[in-house]
Amino acid sequence: MSDPDLIDPIRRAQRDQDRAVAEKRRGTGATLALIGTLGWLIVLPPLAGLFLGRWLDRTSDGRFWTLSLLFTGVFVGCWAAWRRIDEGHHDD
Incomplete structure (x- = not known):
């Protein structure tokens, strides 16, 4: 027999750990692409x-x-960069 009061927190902790591991796997190329995108988003509207x-x-x-x-x-550039960064913090 299993106790649901013990199983639910364990499952939640495992899910949070899996999500943290998946988020840390972003590669160097993806990080550089994000930095480049933010640069263009901040520079182009003022120009x-x-x-x-x-x-x-x-x-x-x-x-x-x-x-x-x-x-x-x-x-506008700072607002667009903020929205781009904020996209990654929402869970689907």
């Missing part, structure tokens, strides 16, 4: 905002488009 802002400043009389779109790009 796009900078170029778009410079173009708008040249075509209009205002001077605030470059700075405002640069900050918007920084915000």
Whole structure:
């Protein structure tokens, strides 16, 4: 006879241990790919905002488009990187 009060915590601990082992098996290539992806996610939106802002400043009389779109790009890039990192923490 088995006691369910003892079996359930043991099964839960085994499942947690198996999950920890599986998560640690991420290879060097996958880690480098993640770092590269985060770099592109953080750098490209501010650059796009900078170029778009410079173009708008040249075509209009205002001077605030470059700075405002640069900050918007920084915000969007950091938000996208945060979401990319957060994807790995949710269990399916």
